Amino acid sequence: MSAEHHTVIIVGGGPAGLPLAVVLGGWHPFFRNSRMFAARYAPLAGYLQQFDRTLLGLDMRHLVQSGIKPVDLFRTLHHPRQLFEELDQVAMDFRCGEPLDALLISREPVGGLWNRAPQNLLTLSPGQWMEFAFYPLAQHAAEIGHSLDVNALILKTDLIEYYHRVPERFGVAERIRTFEEVERIEPHVRGFQLTSRHVQTGTEQRYTCKYLVLATGQRGRLRSLGVEGEDWPFVTSHYDKPADFPGERVMVVGGGRSGDWAATELHDAGKQVYYAMRQGPAVHWRLIGYSRHGLPYYQRMAAILESRSPRLNTLYHTHVTQIAEDGRVGLQTPEGDQVVEVDHVIKEIGGTADYSILQGLAPLTLTPMRDNYRFQVDQVQIHAHNYESIDVPNLYIGGYLAAGIGLVVIAMHGTTYAIAGDILQKEGRLSPSPSLV
Ligand SMILES: Cc1cc2nc3c(=O)[nH]c(=O)nc-3n(C[C@H](O)[C@H](O)[C@H](O)COP(=O)(O)OP(=O)(O)OC[C@H]3O[C@@H](n4cnc5c(N)ncnc54)[C@H](O)[C@@H]3O)c2cc1C
Structure with missing residues (x-):
């Protein structure tokens, strides 16, 4: 069976994997000095203002050495305050440029476990904490003519409608394959080889890629x-x-x-x-x-x-x-x-993170993470500046599976920018920035 090759493959289309398809699909963040960001983070605003290229080109390693985690930087740019007041408060402007060849594969529709959450369930956090920075929930609500209090807990049905709309809205639907379960990820001369099976037809498919993002979530395998x-x-x-x-x-x-x-x-x-x-x-x-x-x-x-x-x-x-x-x-x-x-x-x-699909690769170093919110997952040890596994080069870990991101109930897609930036920098698509901090 011949394999279809892509530069990047993202496995898992939940809130962690989906935004990567959009950002690698060409939607890059640029600094925009919002009134709220400038008022609250003046020194950071001063530094970032010197940078007229995409923020994906930031020297994330240097940021980490200076005590700033990428996840915290992008969360602050996205949410300069926890309450949503206006669209302009987001201190990033997303402009569409050249896409990188990236494919997202997921066994469910995009939106991850929210597809199967109970119909009347409310989010645990305000609706806008679940949004992506490139598409504020308030903007989505305005576009579809829906009245929504984005600072309140929102219904699962409203949240999943938002996630489902993202691929078409950002022109990346062609780069997403759903209802496909990845069964094996193995080493390959081109990087990684994936074997997947269509969950409805049973058809097997082979892929290869240079970079792999694992964003399969905390419930990759349901417990029995x-x-x-x-x-x-x-x-x-x-x-x-x-x-x-x-x-x-x-x-x-x-x-x-x-x-x-x-x-x-x-x-x-x-x-x-x-x-x-x-x-x-x-x-x-x-x-x-x-x-x-x-x-x-x-x-x-x-x-x-x-x-x-x-x-x-x-x-x-x-x-x-x-x-x-x-x-x-x-x-x-x-x-x-x-x-x-x-x-x-x-x-x-509940379920557990499923790393068993990785076969023949160096074993991942895992760290158990447990907290008061009943968050329980064995997280993968990664480099703090790019969320790349410390054990397997070019294997990136998306969302809560990455160790050290803490409990990111606000902006939980926080691994997106450092992963996308690192891959684009490795591919020579972005020139490294002068260090800003
Ligand atoms: C009931 C419930 C409520 C929650 N409420 C909140 C909340 O209010 N706020 C909050 O911040 N967090 C909440 N969480 C935490 C939750 O983990 C996140 O909301 C979020 O869904 C995690 O995103 P993710 O993309 O990492 O994982 P997921 O949403 O689990 O998405 C991963 C996707 O990968 C797919 N996948 C897995 N394995 C494979 C494979 N081998 N091949 C192909 N596809 C695969 C899965 O089917 C899934 O679609 C809640 C969790 C639950 C269970």
């Missing part, structure tokens, strides 16, 4: 319970809305944010919910306590639990041991073994 009966049709790991679950009795297995959302919404739709989780009440209530003042659905969950609603039966320190065809679920609880009969089982047990 590892128990008998997990494959019955009434067991699912996809929760969208209550109407998808006819009948009265639903078991939600989880205990994180996704499980909390499903359990709360199903309870309020009149279902009898059994909510089984491995953790104890102290750990669960830490998340609820932490979130109930900012997130409306956590206020609701706390109210349901505090009212001791008989329709939300929380089963702490509980393991599912078996699921029978007739809907009986075996549970191991601190009070002994129990059996609960239900119409549906919803698994909200």
Whole structure:
């Protein structure tokens, strides 16, 4: 089978991979001294003003040595303050130039895990924190004639509509292949060889590339319970809305944010919910306590639990041991073994970053990252100035999979500019800048 070659291949079309397709597609940032940026970051504005070429040409290595991470610089340029007031506050102007030959491959439509998030889910952060700097959410809303408070939490449906619009809006739709799962990434004389399979037709495809960006997200592979009966049709790991679950009795297995959302919404739709989780009440209530003042659905969950609603039966320190065809679920609880009969089982047990698709390459150095937001992922050690793996040259790590980017709930596509700049500089498309800091 002959392989299709591209200079860059991005694997994963979520909020981390999608903006790279646009920036490598030719949309480069230039400094624009916005009123708000100048007022808040005058010394930085003074330095950047000397630079009339694209910011992708900045000497990121020198920036890091001076104590400025690329992710922080571009976040500050994008959000000189956390509240959105006007389009002109973004201290970057994006101009369309020559594209680099880059292809994005993803097994879902663009927008990543947001495609499968529940229909009524609200974002955890203000809508505009989820936007790309080259396309403020307020601009998108104005263009489609939609009234949206971009400083509020927004609905998943509004967010995914925004992401879906990006490829056409920025002329990169031809460089994106969706519903293709990359099964293997191996070394090749031209750099990397990828083998993918179309998720609907099963057709296999081969690619080669010089640079590879891995942006497959924290849920590359969904976790399984590892128990008998997990494959019955009434067991699912996809929760969208209550109407998808006819009948009265639903078991939600989880205990994180996704499980909390499903359990709360199903309870309020009149279902009898059994909510089984491995953790104890102290750990669960830490998340609820932490979130109930900012997130409306956590206020609701706390109210349901505090009212001791008989329709939300929380089963702490509980393991599912078996699921029978007739809907009986075996549970191991601190009070002994129990059996609960239900119409549906919803698994909200998360996923893990999947590095197993990288084969025959040097092993990646991984660092576990855990935080109070229930953010759990083994991140890849990278060079701080370009997010290139320290182990595999020309392998770049996009989004939360890159170690050291911290929790970037604001501007989570923060790895975009340093990766794009590094590749363009290596390709001789940008001359290195004089050091500005
Ligand atoms: C329910 C939920 C709510 C969240 N809310 C917020 C929030 O409000 N604010 C916030 O900042 N973050 C939030 N997050 C964190 C979330 O991780 C980010 O919002 C964001 O989606 C991460 O972007 P990503 O591109 O790294 O990964 P993803 O969105 O997971 O995208 C990765 C894409 O790569 C694809 N892919 C994976 N493996 C392969 C393969 N082998 N071949 C081809 N394609 C592949 C996946 O199918 C997916 O489409 C939330 C997460 C969840 C689960």
